[in-house]
Amino acid sequence: MSADIASSCAAELSAAKVVGIDKRFGGAHALRGVSITFEKGGVHAIAGENGAGKSTLVKILSGVIGDYAGAIEIDGVGRRFDSIRDAERHGVFLVPQELSVVPELRVGEYLFLNREPQRWGMVDTRKLWADAAHWLDVFKLDASPLEQMGNLSTHQQQLVSIARAMTQGVKLLILDEPTSSLTERETELMFARIADLHRHGVTTIYISHRLRELERVANVVSVMRDGRVVDHFRLQGQSDTPRRIVQAMVGRDIIEMYPKVAAKVGEPILSVRDWTVESTGAGRVHAIKNIHLDVRSGEILGVFGLLGSGAFDLARSLFGAHAGRVSGSMQIRGQVISVRTPRDAIRNGIAYVPAERKRDGLIEAHSIESNMTLAALNRFNRYGILNRYGELQRVQQYVASLKVKCGSVEQPMSQLSGGNQQKVVAAKWLLSEPEIFILEEPTRGVDVNARIDLYALVNEIATAGKAVIIVSTDLPEVLGMCDRVLVMCEGRLVREWMHGQASEEDVMISAAEEYSEGA
C-alpha cells in the first residue's frame, strides 16, 4: 500500500521523501516501512493516535534519532542526519510541542541566538534589531524585538520559534501539535501564518490530534496506525475529512466520540456568589468580576472561554490555587465554606485536574503508584505508617478499571503516554473521594481511545451524583459532554445554553464578541 502512495505522488515536485523507514525499539516495532512524499510548498498533515509512530517518524526526520533503516531524501538528495544540528544545517527544523525558549533573552537575541550578525568581532546590534524587526513584521507579530521572550504568549513564542527557523533557511518545517496550548483565536492566527509559509518556499509537516484543524490547514493528510501509513489523501473535494481520518485511525465512527449520558440532575452542590478574582498579570484589574454559579449533583457544567476570558482563573480560584485575591461567597450543600488553599478545597470535597499536566498535575520521575495516592495519603495512614496493602490494592483497582496501559505500577510517570498520565491524575482525585470535580482541558494531548475512556469516566462520576465542571477550549468537547454550557468573556459569564441548544458558531461568536472589539 505504501508503495503506490509513493508512486502516486512521484509526479509532484517533492521537497522531501521518506522511503521504507523502519525502526524498532527493543521488541516494539515503531515504524514498519513508512514511505511518504512531501510536496514542495505544501502543508502535509500527519494524523494518528499516540503510539502510531508519528513522533518517531518526526524524530528521525529531524535528526533526533539517527539509527534506522530506510532512506530520507531532501530536495532529491539522500541524507542521513545524526544530530539535530545536522538536520538543521540541511534545512529541516522541528518546532516541538513543548517549546523550550530562553525566557530571559529578548526576542531579537533569541531569533539570532548562536548566529548573531557580527562586525569587528562584536555583535552588530543595529543589524540584529533591524533583522529581528523585519521577521516580526513578516509574521505580523505585535511584539518589539526588545521584548523578553518570557513575556510573550505561547502562541507568540511559537511564531518566534518558526521565525527563527526561517532566518536559518528552513526548507522543511515540522510543527508538532502547535495548537495544543493555543486558544481558538490564536489558532486562527497560527493557521494564517502557516498558510503564508509556502511563499517563502517552505514545506510544512503538521502533526495534530485535532481533526478539524487538519482540514483547515493542510493540503494532504497521511494517517498512521501501528507504524504504517493506512490512509493518504488530498483534502480538496473531501466532504467529511474528520470522519475519514478517525475511521482510518481507529476504525471507529466520530459520533461515538462524545458518549454523553444524561444523569439525573439534583440539588445544587456548589453555589458561588459575587465571585471576584483579582488578576495577577498586567492589564486588567479583575480576572473575574461578580460571577454567580450553581452546579448541581449529577450535572456536567461546561465553561468555555478564550484565553484571557477568565475561565481558567475561575477553575483555579474555586480550588484555592489562584495567586490573585479572591472575594465572594462559596457554599457546598448549603454550608458556607472558605477555600484559601488547595488543602481547604480538598478537605471540602473539591478536586482539580489541571490543564498543564506536567507542570501542575504529576511528578514525572516518580512512580504511577506514588502519584496516584498523593492526594489521599491520609486514607492509607494507619498508626502513623502507610498501609501498603490497602494502597497497592486501590492503585491496582484503578489501573484496571481506568485501563491505564503500563507494565507495572512501579513505572515512572514519564514513561506513560499523555492519555495514560491523565488517567492516573484522574485516579488520584477519585481516591480522595470528592463531591465536585473541576476538570481543566481534561483531554489535552490525549489520544482518541483514551479520550473515550476519560469521557466515560466523567459520565460515571456524574451518574454517581457528583458535580462536574469542565473548563475547556475544546469546543466540540464542551458541547458534546456538558448538560449546560456557560461562555465566559472578559471575566464575566456572557451566555448560557442547555445541552444540544447551541452550535459551535453560536458559542464562538458570543465568546469572541467583546474580544474582537478590543483587538
Next chain:
Amino acid sequence: MTSTKTVTERGAPAKGFQLRDLPAAMSQDRLRLLPLIIVLLIVWMVLQYLTGGLFLSARNLTNLSGQVAITAVLTAGAVLVMIPGYIDLSLGATVAAAAVVAAIAGTNYELSLWPTVVITLAFGLLIGLWHAFWVAWMKVPSFIVTLGSLLAIRGLSLVITNAETISPNPDILVISDASLSPMLGIVVLFAFWLAFALLQVREWRARQAAGIRSSFGAVVGLPAASVGIFTLGVMIMAASYRGLPLPVVLVLAVVALAGWSLRFTAFGRRLYAIGGNRQAALLAGINIRMQASLVFAFMGLLYGLAGLVLVARLDSAPPGAMQGLELNVIAAAVIGGTSLMGGRGTVAGAVIGAILMESLSNGMSLMNLPSAYQSITVGLVLLFAVYADLRSRGGRFGD
C-alpha cells in the same frame, strides 16, 4: 482479583518484563544500595591491604565508627532536607556552636549530664526553628538562610568563647566512652536488622496481595542481605573489641527514624512529592510549610546531638571546629544517590556514602598521607560517583 489479573496479563506479553521493571525498581532507590556497598567493600579491602592489616582491626574500626558517627547522623538529616529540594549549608558552624553550648553549660554553669544534653538539644532545635521560620514562612531560599547561619553562628561561637577553646565537664565524656556490652550490642543490631527485613517482607506481601508481579529477591532478599552484611560487620566489630559504642547506637537510632519516616509514612511520601514537583505537591493539598518546618526542626535537633558527640569525642569545644563539614555531608548524601534537585534519595544510601568518605580519610591517615591527599581523593570520588549514577539512569538528571 479478576481485575488485577488483567493488569498482570497486560504486562506479560512484553517478554522483557523483568528487565523493563528493573529501571523502575532502581528509580525507586531499592536496588541502588547494592553497587554502593560493593564499592565500599572494595575500598575497605584495598585500605586493609595498603595499611598492612591495620584498617580492619577492631581498634581502628571502633575509632572509625566514632568519626563516622557525626557525619552519618548529620547526613541522615541532610537527606530529609534535600529530598524536598532544600539544602543545609550551616552544619559546620551550628554543630560547633552546639558543642560550645554543651561545654559552657557543663563548665561555666556546672550543670550535670542530663541538663547539659537537654540544653544542647534545645539550642540545636532553636537554630532549626530559626531556619524553618525563614525558609517556610518568609520564603527565603534555604541556600541563603543556612549560608547566613554558617557565617553568623560561626561568628557567634567565636564571640561567646572569646575565640578560645573551652573544656567541657568530664561528665559528658560518657557519650563517646560508653558502649553497650558485646552481647547487648549484638541483640540491638539483630533487632535493627530484623525490623528492617520484616518491613520489606510486609512490602512484598502487600504487593503479592495486590497482584503486582515482583520477585522476592528484589524486594526482600537483596535489601535484607545488603543491610545484613552491614550489620554483621558492625556485630563483629562490637563483639571483638569493646562492644557497641554509644555514638554508633545514636547513628542507628537516627538512621532508623529518618529512614523509617521517609519510606513508610505519609510524611516521607510528601517530602518526595515536594522535591519531585513542588507545584503538583501543592495542588495535591500538601502543606509544604509544615513539612519544611518539621524537616528543619529535626535537622536542628541533630545539630545538638552531633555537637554533644563532638564535644565528648574531642574533650573540648573549639569554636572553629568542623569547618567544611557541611560540604562533606552534602557530598556523602549525593554519593549515596540523593539528588540536589530533590525528589530522590535514601537515608541508607547517604549513610553508606558517609561511611565511604570517612573510611577513605581514616585509611589515608593510617597511611600517614597528609590531609591534602584525602581531600583530592574525596573530591574525585564525589565526581565519579555522581557520574556513575547519572550514566546508570540514562543521563537524565533532576528532571
